[in-house]
Amino acid sequence: MSKTFTMDEREIPFVEGQTVMQAALADGVYVPHLCAHPEFKPHGSCRVCTVKVNGRHAASCTLAAREGLVVENQTAELRELRRELVQLLFVEGNHFCPSCEKSGDCKLQALGYELEVKTLHFTQLFPDRPVDASHPDLMLDFNRCILCELCVRASAEVDGRHVFALSGRGIDKHLIVNSESGRLADTSIAATDTAVSVCPVGVILKKGRGFRVPIGQRTYDAAPISAMPEGKKP
Amino acid sequence: MTSLETSQTDKPTRRISIDQVSRVEGHGKVTLLLDDEGHVHQARLHIVEFRGFERFIQGRPYWEVPVMVQRLCGICPVSHHLAASKALDVVVGATQLTPTAEKVRRLMHYGQMLQSHALHFFHLSSPDLLFGFDSEVSKRNVVGVVAAYPELATHGVLLRKFGQEVIRLTAGKRVHGTGSIPGGVNKSLTRAERDELLAALPDVLQWAREGVDLVKALHQKNTALYESFGLFRSSLLSLVGPGGRLEFYDGVIRARDADGQVMVDGIEPKNYRQHIEEEVKSWSYMKFPYLTALGPERGWYKVGPLARVQNCDFIHTPLAEAERQAFREAHGGQMVHAPLAYHWTRLIELLHAAEVIGELLRDDDLMGDALVVSGERVGEGVGIIEAPRGTLIHHYKVDSQDLVTMCNLIVSTTHNNQAMNEAIRSVAREYLDGHEPTEGLMNHLEVAIRAFDPCLSCATHAMGRMPLYVEVRDASGAVVGSATKSSR
Ligand code: SF4
Ligand code: NI
Numbered sequence: 138m139s140k141t142f143t144m145d146e147r148e149i150p151f152v153e154g155q156t157v158m159q160a161a162l163a164d165g166v167y168v169p170h171l172c173a174h175p176e177f178k179p180h181g182s183c184r185v186c187t188v189k190v191n192g193r194h195a196a197s198c199t200l201a202a203r204e205g206l207v208v209e210n211q212t213a214e215l216r217e218l219r220r221e222l223v224q225l226l227f228v229e230g231n232h233f234c235p236s237c238e239k240s241g242d243c244k245l246q247a248l249g250y251e252l253e254v255k256t257l258h259f260t261q262l263f264p265d266r267p268v269d270a271s272h273p274d275l276m277l278d279f280n281r282c283i284l285c286e287l288c289v290r291a292s293a294e295v296d297g298r299h300v301f302a303l304s305g306r307g308i309d310k311h312l313i314v315n316s317e318s319g320r321l322a323d324t325s326i327a328a329t330d331t332a333v334s335v336c337p338v339g340v341i342l343k344k345g346r347g348f349r350v351p352i353g354q355r356t357y358d359a360a361p362i363s364a365m366p367e368g369k370k371p
Numbered sequence: 372m373t374s375l376e377t378s379q380t381d382k383p384t385r386r387i388s389i390d391q392v393s394r395v396e397g398h399g400k401v402t403l404l405l406d407d408e409g410h411v412h413q414a415r416l417h418i419v420e421f422r423g424f425e426r427f428i429q430g431r432p433y434w435e436v437p438v439m440v441q442r443l444c445g446i447c448p449v450s451h452h453l454a455a456s457k458a459l460d461v462v463v464g465a466t467q468l469t470p471t472a473e474k475v476r477r478l479m480h481y482g483q484m485l486q487s488h489a490l491h492f493f494h495l496s497s498p499d500l501l502f503g504f505d506s507e508v509s510k511r512n513v514v515g516v517v518a519a520y521p522e523l524a525t526h527g528v529l530l531r532k533f534g535q536e537v538i539r540l541t542a543g544k545r546v547h548g549t550g551s552i553p554g555g556v557n558k559s560l561t562r563a564e565r566d567e568l569l570a571a572l573p574d575v576l577q578w579a580r581e582g583v584d585l586v587k588a589l590h591q592k593n594t595a596l597y598e599s600f601g602l603f604r605s606s607l608l609s610l611v612g613p614g615g616r617l618e619f620y621d622g623v624i625r626a627r628d629a630d631g632q633v634m635v636d637g638i639e640p641k642n643y644r645q646h647i648e649e650e651v652k653s654w655s656y657m658k659f660p661y662l663t664a665l666g667p668e669r670g671w672y673k674v675g676p677l678a679r680v681q682n683c684d685f686i687h688t689p690l691a692e693a694e695r696q697a698f699r700e701a702h703g704g705q706m707v708h709a710p711l712a713y714h715w716t717r718l719i720e721l722l723h724a725a726e727v728i729g730e731l732l733r734d735d736d737l738m739g740d741a742l743v744v745s746g747e748r749v750g751e752g753v754g755i756i757e758a759p760r761g762t763l764i765h766h767y768k769v770d771s772q773d774l775v776t777m778c779n780l781i782v783s784t785t786h787n788n789q790a791m792n793e794a795i796r797s798v799a800r801e802y803l804d805g806h807e808p809t810e811g812l813m814n815h816l817e818v819a820i821r822a823f824d825p826c827l828s829c830a831t832h833a834m835g836r837m838p839l840y841v842e843v844r845d846a847s848g849a850v851v852g853s854a855t856k857s858s859r
Contacts, residue, residue: 235547236439268430270772276432344773345463347434349743351550351558352543 142206144188151202158186158197161210167363168210169219169251171226171244171337172285173198177294183285185222185248189215220252228259229308231266231280232338238347239339241355245283246338247362269314271322274344281339282312288341292332300326312340375796377654378404378412387808399825401795401816409806414799416792416820418657418784425778433459433769434553440765441547443780446826449483449538450758450783452551454765457621457754459553461641462769464746471739472555477620478731479541479550480756481724484619485575486534487759488676488721491824492582493527496714499818500589505811523585526578530721533568533575537728540564555743562738569732576690576729579722583694586718590701590711598702599801601710601819603793604629605671606662607678608786610757611636615684617691617723619757625682626662626672631706635662640755643764649781659789660781673790674761674783675823676716681706688730691723710794710822717824758783760824784825794819 139150144161151160156179158168172183181199188197189209197208209215226245234240248254266279284303289312292300300321304313316323326332333341352358356365378384384404404413424443428436437455441448453476460468468476498511501520510518517524535545540560542548550556590597608626612618615625624638624646638646649658650667661670672678686692698707698715731737754765761783768777798819803812 236435236442238435238438268432268774270432270774276773342432344432345434347432348438348549348552349557352548353558 140202140204142202142204142208144208145210145212149202149208155202156198157188157190157195157200157202157206157208160202161197166210168197169248169363170198171248171283172287174287174335177287177290180286180290183222183226183283185219187215187218187222194218216252219248220254221258223248223252223254224256224258226283227254228257228261229264230282231263237281237339238342239281241350241352241358243339243357244337244362245281247357250357251362266311269321270344271320272326272344273322274328275321275326275333276342276344277312277314277321278340278342279312283338284310284312285337287335287337288312288332291335292326292330295331296326298325298330298332300324300330300332375411375414375799376792380406380412382406382412384412399820401820403799403803403808405808409804409808411799411804414792414796414816415654416788416795417655418788418825425780428767428775428778431775432773433462433767433775434773436767436775437551437553438547438549443782444826445546447483447487447758447760448546449479449542449548450756450763451765452542452548453480453620454754454756454758454763455767456551456553457756458752458765458767459769460555460754461752462749462767463553464748465554465744466746467744468555469739469741469744470736471559471741472743474731474734474736475541475556475559476551478560478728478737479538480620481727481731482534482537482541484534484759485579485721485724485728486531486538487824488717488724489527489530489534489582491759492586492714492717492721493524493530495824496821497523497527499814499821500586500714504815504818505809508810508814511814523581526581530575530578530582533571534724536571537568540568552743554745557742559739559742560737565732565737568728572725572729572732575725576722579718579725580690583715583718583722586715587697587701590715597711598707598709600815601794601797601822602708603790603797604708605673605790605793606634606665607682608662608672608674609679609682609762610755611683612687617679617683617686617695617720619679619720619724621756624755624762627682627706629706629708631681635664640753640764643753643755643766647764647781649785655788657785657788660786661789671789672786673823674786675713675759676720677707677710677713678761679757680716680719686719686723688723688726690726691719694719694722710819713822713824760784760826761786782826784823787823787825791820791823791825794822 141148141150144166149160149164149166158170158173161168168186170186172180173186179198181196184196186197187194190206234246240246269277286303289301289303292298299315302313302315303310305311314321314324328343384406387403387405388400399416399418402415403411405411428439431439436459437452440451440455443451494513497516498513501516502511539545542550550558606626606628610618610622611625612622624643625636626634628634635646646663647660648663649660651658659671661667680695686695698719751768756763763783764781766779767775770776795816798815802815806812
């Protein structure tokens with residue numbers, strides 16, 4: 138007899154060591170998330186996966202599943218909270234979906250649709266973040282970075298290169314490239330690295346790809362992010 | 372009387388401005404200077420052109436440009452999408468696109484031409500032409516047309532829908548699609564999509580023919596008005612295709628003088644800068660392009676349907692060619708400069724667009740799967756197309772890191788800047804001079820501007836529409852009267 142917890146009145150089975158999010162996703166229940174990725178250790182930074190457990194908020198990506206937990210996931214209150222978190226991410230960077238090549242494949246945009254973000258609500262910060270196009274095959278458009286650190290984790294843990302890191306604190310926190318010049322061209326990154334493909338938004342881009350995938354064939358054209366089998370792509 | 376560009380009088384004058392020309396796309400303003408007897412001393416069309424976009428695009432990767440550039444204008448995004456793609460084809464070394472890519476883009480473009488011309492004629496201009504320039508203002512709008520001519524209005528809407536469907540199937544979306552990319556396209560048509568469009572084509576052709584018949588009848592009924600209203604003479608400029616045929620997607624630049632003599636011909640798009648310069652005038656934010664060889668005084672020209680239909684040697688589709696000849700015959704083979712003739716030629720073009728769409732739909736290349744090519748990367752590219760409103764030039768420089776370092780755009784409406792100013796001066800002289808300006812008389816100015824179908828939205832590189840605000844000021848600048856109406 139497997140162990141279970143309750144999420145929105147549904148019994149979710151889990152095995153020891155799973156987080157609430159992992160168990161839910163494995164059972165086909167969608168919990169919104171951005172910084173979580175099945176191949177990487179939980180990070181708990183974006184907070185979009187916040188659920189309510191026994192009346193208290195918790196990040197479901199770091200919360201260990203336990204027998205008998207009563208978890209709220211798809212409630213109006215949590216949707217509202219998640220929507221605000223996504224809106225904050227939008228205003229902190231420069232996200233202009235209609236001319237972004239990641240449009241249709243972007244998790245932030247997909248979550249915007251999922252959570253029905255109709256306005257930005259908060260004042261846009263319009264940060265000044267020049268792109269790094271020094272590398273012959275890759276480009277970094279820092280305007281869209283949501284500081285999820287997936288590339289940092291992938292480059293360190295999978296690619297073994299430590300190309301990316303976060304620097305600064307609070308509102309000044311930003312992604313940096315580990316090379317003396319600070320330019321991507323002077324790192325050992327390769328276009329085939331996991332760090333390149335893991336970015337959930339349109340920061341780490343393969344040059345020349347642009348809009349090669351037509352509207353209709355992009356990841357989230359077929360179905361909303363909540364209906365996507367986990368770990369597929371992007 | 373003087374040219375009316377700049378007042379020559381010492382007498383006290385008062386200033387009248389139409390702060391939003393209605394039923395045109397975007398935001399512009401007309402100012403008149405009148406003396407105490409109501410004589411017009413100056414008439415100017417001001418379009419605020421922010422070239423912000425050209426700076427904005429600097430530092431962005433080139434492959435983003437054809438999609439990004441659609442932000443320029445919510446009215447004619449497809450034209451910018453394609454002009455930018457053509458410029459960047461050069462940059463990626465795609466000197467010859469695949470037949471599929473070329474034809475899918477062409478289809479998109481002719482679909483855009485059809486929907487834009489239909490919108491302009493049926494929605495924006497027909498109220499003036501059907502009811503009269505100073506007819507009752509409450510009826511002089513598209514709602515009035517629907518009430519009085521329901522069938523015509525319906526066909527106008529359906530024509531536009533068809534054009535939008537062509538755009539959707541080729542670009543991926545009705546507005547702000549992504550179909551055209553540097554070096555080709557990202558999709559072709561499926562057989563089902565092709566057949567869907569083909570099935571609608573007979574009706575589309577029929578409605579297009581009815582449109583030409585209507586505009587012809589309007590001209591015949593009131594020839595004197597149609598041939599004199601807002602008249603001024605000028606050179607004209609457009610692309611022409613192989614053998615000098617009417618061509619919207621690709622070609623070489625040709626210009627004729629006011630008598631129809633070819634002045635320049637065969638200019639490759641990449642050499643446009645050697646032949647076209649732009650003059651800055653202190654009173655206008657929008658530049659005034661002119662042919663270098665003739666200088667700013669004599670070198671300005673008009674673009675758009677009236678220029679194209681008379682600049683070409685022939686139209687390669689039979690129905691439109693017959694209409695082109697009928698148009699010439701009706702004017703004794705003479706060059707036509709009357710602004711209202713823009714409408715007639717615009718509908719000939721609409722018919723031509725429908726015929727070309729038919730040609731393309733019967734071509735199986737549309738369903739091919741060779742979509743993109745590339746070759747030797749170069750640092751600079753120019754793309755020119757004939758957009759619905761006229762010649763549209765996109766020019767980019769791209770550095771070795773693939774980022775745009777320079778962008779220069781000359782949009783159709785800018786080419787027509789001097790021409791539209793001449794048209795309102797002609798109208799001011801003929802209709803407003805010595806009269807107290809009423810709404811109906813003021814609308815005459817707008818009718819002249821509207822004939823060119825200016826996209827002020829494009830020209831200003833800004834979005835959104837504002838209400839019409841008319842203000843009458845006396846010589847000291849004090850406002851002595853004002854009125855507001857909402858546009859469109
Ligand atoms: S670059 Fe992408 S993967 Fe890396 S931190 Fe920013 S958003 Fe996350
Ligand atoms: Ni426009």
